[in-house]
Amino acid sequence: MIPESGAPLLRVQDLTIGIRRPGGRSVAIVEDVSFDVDPGQRLGIVGESGSGKSLTLRAVAGLLPRGVEVLSGRVEFAGRDLLTMPAKDRRALMGPQIAMIFQEPMTALNPVMRVGDQIAEGPRRHLGMSAKEAGELAVSMMARTGIPDPARRAKAYPHELSGGLRQRIMIAMAVSCGPRLLLCDEPTTALDVTVQLQVLKLLEKLCDDTGASLVFVTHDLAVVNQTCSELAVMYAGHIVEAGRVKDTFRQPRHPYTRGLLESAPDFDRPERELIPIPGFPPNVADRPSGCPFAPRCGYVRDHCTEAVPPLEEVLPGRLAACYESDRLVEVLA
Amino acid sequence: MTTAVVRASRAMRRPVRSRALKPWYRNGTLVAGLVIVGLLVLVALLAPLLTPYDPIAQDLEHALASPSGAHWLGTDKYGRDVLTRLMYGARIDLRVGFLAVLIPFVVGSVLGALAGYFGGWFDTVVMRVVDVFFAFPFYVLVIVLVFVLGAGESSIYLAIATVSWVSYAKILRGELLVAKKQDWVIAARLGGMSHGRILLRHIAPNVLSQALIYAMSDIVMDIMAIVTLGYLGLGIAPPTAEWGSMILDGQEFITTQWQQATIPGLAVVVTSLGLSFLGDGLSDLLTPERRR
Numbered sequence: 001m002i003p004e005s006g007a008p009l010l011r012v013q014d015l016t017i018g019i020r021r022p023g024g025r026s027v028a029i030v031e032d033v034s035f036d037v038d039p040g041q042r043l044g045i046v047g048e049s050g051s052g053k054s055l056t057l058r059a060v061a062g063l064l065p066r067g068v069e070v071l072s073g074r075v076e077f078a079g080r081d082l083l084t085m086p087a088k089d090r091r092a093l094m095g096p097q098i099a100m101i102f103q104e105p106m107t108a109l110n111p112v113m114r115v116g117d118q119i120a121e122g123p124r125r126h127l128g129m130s131a132k133e134a135g136e137l138a139v140s141m142m143a144r145t146g147i148p149d150p151a152r153r154a155k156a157y158p159h160e161l162s163g164g165l166r167q168r169i170m171i172a173m174a175v176s177c178g179p180r181l182l183l184c185d186e187p188t189t190a191l192d193v194t195v196q197l198q199v200l201k202l203l204e205k206l207c208d209d210t211g212a213s214l215v216f217v218t219h220d221l222a223v224v225n226q227t228c229s230e231l232a233v234m235y236a237g238h239i240v241e242a243g244r245v246k247d248t249f250r251q252p253r254h255p256y257t258r259g260l261l262e263s264a265p266d267f268d269r270p271e272r273e274l275i276p277i278p279g280f281p282p283n284v285a286d287r288p289s290g291c292p293f294a295p296r297c298g299y300v301r302d303h304c305t306e307a308v309p310p311l312e313e314v315l316p317g318r319l320a321a322c323y324e325s326d327r328l329v330e331v332l333a
Numbered sequence: 334m335t336t337a338v339v340r341a342s343r344a345m346r347r348p349v350r351s352r353a354l355k356p357w358y359r360n361g362t363l364v365a366g367l368v369i370v371g372l373l374v375l376v377a378l379l380a381p382l383l384t385p386y387d388p389i390a391q392d393l394e395h396a397l398a399s400p401s402g403a404h405w406l407g408t409d410k411y412g413r414d415v416l417t418r419l420m421y422g423a424r425i426d427l428r429v430g431f432l433a434v435l436i437p438f439v440v441g442s443v444l445g446a447l448a449g450y451f452g453g454w455f456d457t458v459v460m461r462v463v464d465v466f467f468a469f470p471f472y473v474l475v476i477v478l479v480f481v482l483g484a485g486e487s488s489i490y491l492a493i494a495t496v497s498w499v500s501y502a503k504i505l506r507g508e509l510l511v512a513k514k515q516d517w518v519i520a521a522r523l524g525g526m527s528h529g530r531i532l533l534r535h536i537a538p539n540v541l542s543q544a545l546i547y548a549m550s551d552i553v554m555d556i557m558a559i560v561t562l563g564y565l566g567l568g569i570a571p572p573t574a575e576w577g578s579m580i581l582d583g584q585e586f587i588t589t590q591w592q593q594a595t596i597p598g599l600a601v602v603v604t605s606l607g608l609s610f611l612g613d614g615l616s617d618l619l620t621p622e623r624r625r
Contacts (some may be wrong), residue, residue, distance in 0.1 A: 063522075091527070096525075119525065121534075125530075170520075173520075211480055
């Protein structure tokens with residue numbers, strides 16, 4: 001179970017997710033995605049709607065929607081392939097080893113169960129706690145997630161709590177069994193900005209305290225900057241750039257990453273003009289040959305449309321899938 | 334100034350559950366239903382204490398007596414007190430009505446829930462069977478089944494169970510189709526919970542209220558069916574007091590002794606009304622967004 005030191009906790013290798021059409025032809029939505037997450041590491045996956053970031057996360061969680069399947073590749077957790085292991089073993093991992101936090105705290109809690117019972121359910125099932133122990137653990141988890149007066153709120157139903165409190169309950173539920181990997185699918189998108197920051201800080205603190213790894217999917221660059229150490233940028237089902245968050249934000253080496261940064265407002269430099277990325281992401285079934293970003297790219301040359309550029313190391317610790325990467329050398333202020 | 338501060342701090346100390354929902358006893362429909370059904374059940378249970386007469390023993394000397402101090406609703410053609418038979422009839426009709434709902438409720442809910450949750454071939458098979466039963470009118474099928482099985486209480490249970498489970502199956506299947514896609518169900522799956530646990534602990538409390546509300550109107554249907562069967566002579570065997578057979582026996586004297594057939598009919602109406610109120614009230618109570 002425990003990986004030899006230095007091995008990644010989660011290794012996603014050449015993951016291709018898509019729809020298998022009758023007649024053998026299949027359409028890939030996510031193609032050849034690979035990344036590692038080391039113990040304690042925090043990875044942010046950024047991309048537009050439809051870039052495949054959520055599907056990638058859902059494949060790790062075993063939650064692909066009906067009709068969508070993993071066509072090839074491996075998802076290894078602590079050295080074991082999640083995709084080939086029996087469903088029962090996989091279920092045993094969910095909770096104590098891997099936990100997920102959802103986007104919508106409004107709908108991800110059972111409306112007719114007291115929130116304390118919902119938090120306590122995992123520890124009772126997976127850690128063999130008695131109802132009383134698990135109830136106490138639930139209250140202490142609620143206290144740890146910064147919920148005031150947790151003993152009384154444990155008896156509340158979800159509709160009696162605010163969005164921020166519900167998201168804290170979700171987080172308390174996810175970490176109640178002490179997982180080593182937390183998967184977050186835009187956990188703060190539905191929250192007010194002020195509450196967002198509190199929840200992000202809380203997630204960070206919990207991961208620091210428990211040494212858990214984090215995979216954080218979002219479209220919000222500021223959130224990644226706040227929470228994560230590593231970054232993977234996805235576009236049209238591919239990872240186009242990956243590296244350390246701070247370095248990548250300062251000096252993006254893929255035109256898409258650069259476009260994302262330039263189209264987002266920066267409060268430190270309010271006078272800077274926002275530059276939108278022209279056009280739309282391509283349809284999954286009708287991707288351009290060559291680089292999928294080429295039709296929208298300001299750096300495009302003829303060879304870009306001939307073959308898909310491979311994801312290569314362009315700087316130490318930085319990967320980019322762009323033939324023209326060397327032309328993006330200016331450092332963003 | 335001070336009072337305002339005091340008031341404000343009081344407001345802050347209010348319990349978490351401050352968005353209080355209307356308590357059940359403030360729900361007029363529910364209370365009306367409870368009172369009517371409660372009284373009927375009480376009368377049925379206490380029948381032997383409320384009347385000095387025997388519901389079955391004949392007293393031909395006093396046959397067809399008009400309402401009087403001794404016989405408030407008169408007597409029937411065998412000299413039996415109509416009010417007494419009405420009260421004893423409530424025992425039969427209510428008991429059969431309530432019991433006849435139980436089996437279809439359980440069977441239909443379980444089958445419908447499994448069909449909706451797991452889908453696949455099981456869903457297809459169950460729903461095609463449901464379609465077959467739905468193709469026939471309820472009363473026609475019940476009457477035919479009782480006719481085939483032979484009159485009597487157990488045939489009534491069996492016939493009603495055979496026919497009416499399909500409604501519960503349809504309701505629960507629909508509820509499950511929606512519920513299983515809810516984030517909180519997916520979250521429970523992700524928490525490593527088994528299907529059985531998710532169905533029983535998470536989904537059942539969310540969806541059973543719909544079946545329960547339907548059950549209230551279903552009891553009305555069942556009582557109507559029993560009365561109809563009694564009227565057709567297919568119900569509970571005479572001389573047991575039962576509203577349907579009382580209507581049947583009383584109708585030949587409708588011009589001279591109208592109360593003999595009319596009062597049991599009214600009893601059916603009042604019972605149905607009470608159960609309908611109860612069902613409406615329950616649906617308000619169990620649907621939080623309608624409770625404000």
